[in-house]
Amino acid sequence: MGLAERISTFWNSFTGNAEFTIAMTVSAIVFAVLYYYLLKFLHDNDSGALMLLFIMSMIIAAGIMTFIPSINSAVFLLVPGVFLIAVLVLYSVEIRRLIWDRKNMRMIDVKHDNLSIDEERAKTCVNEIIKALQNMSKNDVGAIIVLASSNVPNQILDSGVMINSDVSSELIESVFFPKTPLHDGAMIINGTKITAAGCFLPLSQKDNIPKDLGTRHRAGLGVSESLDVVSIIVSEETGIISIARGGQITRYADSEMLKKVLSQYYWQELDGMRK
Amino acid sequence: MSDKSFQPNTEAANRERTKRIWKHIGLGAIAVGLAIVTVFVLYMGR
Numbered sequence: 001m002g003l004a005e006r007i008s009t010f011w012n013s014f015t016g017n018a019e020f021t022i023a024m025t026v027s028a029i030v031f032a033v034l035y036y037y038l039l040k041f042l043h044d045n046d047s048g049a050l051m052l053l054f055i056m057s058m059i060i061a062a063g064i065m066t067f068i069p070s071i072n073s074a075v076f077l078l079v080p081g082v083f084l085i086a087v088l089v090l091y092s093v094e095i096r097r098l099i100w101d102r103k104n105m106r107m108i109d110v111k112h113d114n115l116s117i118d119e120e121r122a123k124t125c126v127n128e129i130i131k132a133l134q135n136m137s138k139n140d141v142g143a144i145i146v147l148a149s150s151n152v153p154n155q156i157l158d159s160g161v162m163i164n165s166d167v168s169s170e171l172i173e174s175v176f177f178p179k180t181p182l183h184d185g186a187m188i189i190n191g192t193k194i195t196a197a198g199c200f201l202p203l204s205q206k207d208n209i210p211k212d213l214g215t216r217h218r219a220g221l222g223v224s225e226s227l228d229v230v231s232i233i234v235s236e237e238t239g240i241i242s243i244a245r246g247g248q249i250t251r252y253a254d255s256e257m258l259k260k261v262l263s264q265y266y267w268q269e270l271d272g273m274r275k
Numbered sequence: 276m277s278d279k280s281f282q283p284n285t286e287a288a289n290r291e292r293t294k295r296i297w298k299h300i301g302l303g304a305i306a307v308g309l310a311i312v313t314v315f316v317l318y319m320g321r
Binding site for chain 2: 006007010013024027028029030031032033035036039040043055058059061062065066069073074076077080250251252
């Protein structure tokens with residue numbers, strides 16, 4: 001039976017038999033969802049080559065199966081199966097972080113309609129941080145702020161100076177004011193307190209970071225790769241505000257985006273305090 | 276220090292958003308294509 005004839009038989013069965021149509025549609029949807037997430041994961045982790053290899057392998061395998069009908073078609077499933085196992089092994093760290101992030105995002109979703117008495121303080125902190133970021137942005141003052149949840153290693157905190165003060169825009173701007181002793185390091189904010197400033201962060205080792213992003217951005221990205229934190233970076237050259245989370249950096253953050261990210265962080269913190 | 280006012284680069288942000296949407300559409304199209312190929316190959320073996 002030729003390929004055209006097989007496609008024709010397949011189409012006739014698909015349109016003529018309701019049970020067959022449902023079975024094929026459901027299978028196609030399941031496979032499409034699986035492939036989509038696999039491709040998206042590879043794309044997000046800059047594995048273009050592996051993505052291309054997967055697509056090419058699928059096409060070649062399908063070609064072989066079509067022209068050599070004696071091979072059991074279930075063998076075809078070995079291709080996505082092997083790729084899935086390879087991805088699980090090669091990207092175990094990234095997958096673990098993905099699961100961790102999903103868990104946290106679910107917590108954030110629940111929190112918005114469940115406000116506590118600390119909400120006012122959280123709102124003040126959000127506004128103070130945004131005000132400081134915007135002032136530093138317009139004056140081209142470089143800054144890096146890490147929003148943490150008591151999960152920053154002592155090694156990082158010890159590299160800076162402990163502050164333990166309430167969040168205020170004046171204090172943030174003073175710390176990052178050029179030529180002051182602490183302006184070059186990172187500020188760690190833990191809930192409504194500025195824990196430390198002038199801290200050294202691990203740098204990202206990714207080689208696909210745009211050349212116009214300097215060490216400050218690399219540090220913000222690096223800390224978000226290894227810890228469940230959000231870092232906000234203000235570029236000294238351009239004043240552009242960037243947000244790094246889960247090893248991904250988003251540039252050109254405006255006040256709306258900042259408000260969203262900071263609100264998510266503070267609602268997460270409030271929820272943690274209630275537990 | 277320069278005295279420019281704070282101006283969020285909405286044009287660049289919109290460009291990034293459009294790029295993200297196209298990325299999802301592209302990956303979705305490839306995934307659907309591969310799913311149809313898989314289902315067809317599995318059907319041929321019946």
